[in-house]
Amino acid sequence: MASKGNKRTPLYDFHVELGAKIVAFADYAMPVQYPTGILTEHNHTRDAAGLFDVSHMGQVTIRGADPITALETLVPADIRSLPIGGMRYTMLTNEQGGILDDLIVTRLADGIGVIVNAACKDADLAHLRAQLGSRCDVELDDDRALLALQGPKAAVILDRLVPGVAELSFMTVRAFDVAGSVWRISRSGYTGEDGFEISLPGGEAANFARRLLEQPDVAPIGLGARDSLRLEAGLCLYGHDIDETTTPVEAGLRWTIGKRRRDEANFPGAPVVLAQISQGPKRRRIGIRPDGPAPAREGTVIEEESGKTVGQITSGGFGPAVGGPVAMGYVESSMAEEGCPLGLVVRGKRREAHVIKLPFVPHKYIK
């Protein structure tokens, strides 16, 4: 991506002070790692608590007459059944059933909150406004920051600073009054660990991040470890594991498609998606464990025994908690069974691997 990284989050100076290595990501100058390095950051998040700046993501609010019905015209999730404060993972689909972006949708008292990927922010806003603009207001909350605190110690630590957050259940959000300002804190994340995402006014973010770092067991975590953590957790990265050419069914995300929505069959791409649900997709996203120590990166060709190409890796690297290489990719459905042997063509040489059930590291979400 030929991005200059000229946008900054409210925490940019904080990252620089901490000695972060800054890279361009979706037009933002973001910390890829801090001086301790990705492995240490990754393991720290699995063992204690990691603080992430995810302010580059888009925080969108949809308000108006019946925003639920409006948004359901663009996503396959059952939003109507969400209680106020409930969150759901879903995606914007196109008429071919492809994924325009993946989202977290929250039912608020006065509308719908949507968290979108940084790289898709402009396109998503244009899409939402074009499709819903006649009946809803679609606003980007550009002045808010988004922090994530992830890991087994996140709840104890955050509850010390914002009492009450430990009572939140998984995939719910609540507004908290913090010294007169409204913070929206949810029990959610992108690491497979228990944790929280904190939406707060941008001007308050750096101070709060510093207060979190003063707590024992909190370390700052960059995008490098964010990527290895989500990969071990088997979570998709938009633009890599899912995109406009992959459907939710192929991606193993059919659980996100509500039963009522299947019956109504009125989301974009429903004919394609529902046919794949009933007949099975031609290809599937799988977890891949290379048998040797060499990582297999995105773009690696996957072969069957005979040498015929059956798919491609979409995310691949080293899984620190697994202690070896891990990957995800798509293969023809006949090759997607757990344990199925695969060949990976790394630097021109075939290396053995096998299909593994995702996630690589069990999710530790609280019930």
Next chain:
Amino acid sequence: MSDVKFTEEHEWVALDGDIGTVGITDYAQDQLGDVVYVELPAVGAEFTKGEQAAVVESVKAASEIYAPVSGAVVEVNPALSDNPALVNESAMTDGWFFKLRIQEPSEFDELMDETAYATFVEDLD
């Protein structure tokens, strides 16, 4: 006592007689981050100067390592397969990659010395 020279691709080579020991510099390991895998050449493999001879993989990405001088591989570092992090901990000593029997001493002479390399790295930042 061996003489150490450096390439613009951040390899170092220490010459002892006609044997050159090759590794990556401390600057390079810091740029790569945590090394998780090193793919080493086969003993006996022959490389010309500038040819890809090894691959070092960090959590983030794979990077190619080039032969700083022409030669045949006489030994590879056996410690790296069990402990690739040696490259981070000790890039200039225990984290060496392979040893070459060099063919053209003039190729070695043309490389940067420590002072020149230090200046080269300074200009990168």
